Amino acid sequence: MPNVPNRSPLVPPHLSDAQLAAYQDGEMPRTEFEAACRHVESCWTCRSRLGVMQESIDRFLQARKKLLPETAAFAENRVEQFRQRLMRHSAESEEAQASLGERMAFAFRQFLVAVGEHRKAALAGALAACLLVVMFTDVLNTRVSADSVLNRAQSYELRHLPSRGQVSRIAVRIERIDHKSGAHRQLGTIVEVRDSETPITYWNVDSGAGSFGRTVNGNLAGLTDVMLRAVLQGQPSDAPVIQYLDQQQWLPDISINGFRRLVAARGSSEVSARKAGDVFELSYPFATGHSSGIAEARLLVNVSDYAPASLSILTSAEEAQEYRFTRISTTTEPRAVEMAHLTLPPDVADLSSQRSSESSLPSLPARRVTPLGYADTQATVEEVEVAEALHRVDACLGEEVYLFPMSDGSLLVQGLVDNPVRRDAIRQSLRSVNGPLKVEIYVPRELKNGSELYNPPDRFAEDASGPTEGAVPAALAELSSASMPLHDRIFKHLARSGASSDDTEKEVAIFSSEVVTHARQTFLHAWALKKLDREFSPQRIAGLPPSAIRQLEKIRQDHQNWIANLAQRQAEMLSDIADLPVAASMTEAAGHADSDALLRLAREQNDLVRSLFTTSQQAPDANASLSRLITVLHRMGS
C-alpha cells in the first residue's frame, strides 16, 4: 500500500488496495472481513479511500453502460433465431449419432451374417491374419531356419560388394577364449581389402609378433595356414584346427561362402539356429571325434540387416578352446592409386614380399603349385576315383604311378611307364575321374634327369623297398637249370616217359617261370594293398562319404583275393614237388593278416622263390627253404 503510510506501529496497518477492493465487494474471508470492518470504522483514511474506490467503480459502470451495445433491441428475434439454430444443431447431432450408430450396427450385423454363412472361411481368414502378424512382426520368432538366415546373409554380402572404382575393407579381430580357465586373449587383427576391378585381395595381419601383408590372386592355398599360424603363435593344439581350416580354404573374413566351406566336411548334418537378442545364432556341430578337433562352428548374424557379425570355432571338451573371429568394421573406400597399384595382376608375389615388414614371419609357399603329403591332407572322393581307375588298369601293381594331392586342391597323377601304349591305357582309365585332375605320365625317353618327377607322396615309398627295387621281372629271370637249387627235383617231377630231355627242360623252365611270376604278382598285390592303406588311412578318410569308403574296400578286397588265390596256386604247385600234403601245411595258417603282415609274408615268399627258382651264387638249403615257402604261402592263402 504505497500511497498510504502507516500511522504508528501500535495502530493496525491500513488495508491494501486489493484488500480494500475485496472488502468493498464482500469477497473477504470472514475473520479478515471482521478485522477490516473494525479498522475501517476507526480509520478515516481507509474510509476515504473506500469512497474514492466506490466512485471510480460507479463511474466505470456508468461509462461502460454507455459503451456497451444495445442488447435489448431485437432481443426476441435473437432468442428465436437462437432457438432455431439450436433445433437444427440438436437435429444434426441426433442424426449424426443415429447414423453413426446405425452404420456401425448395420456393419456389425453384416459381419455376423457373413461369418455365420462362411464360418470356415472366416476361421481361415482369422488364422491367416494371425499367421501374417506372427510372420511379419516376429512376435513369436525365437527359432529360425539356419538355411534361410545364411541365404539372407549371403544376399547382404552380395548387396555390399564394392562397386566399381571402390575397394571394401573388412577388419576382423581374433580372440582365443579358454573355457576351462576363462582366459580371454585378443590375438590380433586381420584386415582384408577386396578390389572391385580384379579378383585380387590384399591381406594385412597384425599380431603380437608383428605385422605383414599379402596380396593374393585367386589361389588361397596355404594362406589361412600362414595367417593363422602368425596370429595364433603356434600353439600345438592349434595345428589340427589350422590344418582343417586351410584345407577347407576357409579365410577369416566371416564371409558366408567361407562359412559354408568351413562346415562342409564336418561329418554331421545337425544344425540349429535361434534368435538371441539382436543376433541370429547359427550352430553347426562337427562329428564326434572329428580329425580337426573342432566340436562346433558358430556364426552370429545381425537381426537387423543380416550382416555376418562374428564366427566362433569351438574345440572339443578336452581342449575347450574358442577361436572367435569378430568383424569389427566393414568400410568401402575409393580405389586409390596405391591400392590399384597393389592389386595389379602381374607378379603379385614380388609385391607381397616388399610389403613384408618382418622377415622372421612365415611366408607364403611358392606360387608354383606343390604336392602335399598324405599326412597333411584329407582324402577326397576324387582321390578314390583315381585310385579305382589306376586299379582297373593294374597301374597300382608296381608301376611308378603316384597320386599327389596338390596345394591348390587339385590332384596330380604322375609317373613313369614303359611305353606310350601303357600310358594311353592309364590315361584312358583316368578319364572317368571327375574334378580337377592333371595327368603327367612319362616314358623313359621323355625324362632328362628325372627332376620332372616328384618324390612319392609319403615316406612309405621311401622306407619300404618298392616292388621294382631289386626285383627281377619274371620274364627276365635267368633260369639256368644248372644252378637253380630245385632244378633236379622239378626235372624229376616233370619228367615223363617218352619225353626227351630237352622237352622236360623246357617244362622245367615254364614251371619255374610260372612260380616266379606268381610270387612276383603276390608281392605286388601285397605292396599295392599296403600302399592303399597308407594312401587312405583312417585319418584321411574320415570325411569321405560311405560310397567312397565302399569303393576303397572293394579295391582292398580285390587285392586280398588276388594274394590268396596266387598263394594257393603256388602252394599247390610246390606241394607236388615237395611231397608235402597241402592240408597238413594249411593247419599252420594264421588268422587274417593285416597289410603289413601280408607285405612281410609276400616279400619273404618272393625272396624264397627267387632263391629257389633262379640262379644263385649261394645255394640255400632247398628242403628247408621250400618247406618255409609253402608255409608262408599257406598263411597268405588263408
Next chain:
Amino acid sequence: MDQENTLKLNQVFGMEQAESPRRSEPLEETVVGLYATMRPSLLGYAYQIVGSTGEAEDLVQIAFLKLFDQLSRKAQILNVRSWLYRVIHNLAIDHIRRKGIHEVAVAEWLAHRSLQETTRTAEDDLIQQQRIAQSLEVLNERERYCLTLRAEGLSYQEIGEVLGISHKAVSVYLSRGLKKFEVRDAKRA
C-alpha cells in the same frame, strides 16, 4: 430427459430457477431460456473482447450450443454461468487471435462506439466518454477482463474460474485496474 440437468442448473444458479417452472421442459427449451436470460451480459463481455456486435452474438450462441452438447452428454457443470463466461472468453480470444486483432480490439471497439455516439451525444458526455475510453486503454488485458467480469456481477471465485487465476489475483487485478482508472480519471479531471 433432462430433469436431472434442469435440477443441476437450478442448483447452480441458486436463484429464481430454484423453483423452476421448466422442470419438465426439453433440454432445448431450458437452454433457450438460459440464453434469453444471460444473453445481454454475455454479449457485453464478448463484445468488449471482439469489438463487433455480430461476432459477439455468434460467439454467445456457439457457447450455448456447446452447453447444450455438454448437457446432452450428461456432463456435470458445477457453475453454468462461470462455465459460459469461460467458454465465451476462450472463443473470443481464439477469434481475435485468428483475425490478428488481439491488441487493437479494444481500440476498435472504443473508436467504433465513439463514432456512433458522436452525432447524438452532448459535448460533455463525449468528452467524458473519451476520458473513459482513454483510461480503459491503459488497462492491461487481465485488469480489463477482471473489471468487466466484476461489472457483470461475477464473484471473485467465478472470475478466477473464467480467467484461470486465483481469488487473490482477482482482487489484485481489480484494485490495480481501479487505481489506474482512478488516477487517469483524476488527472483528466
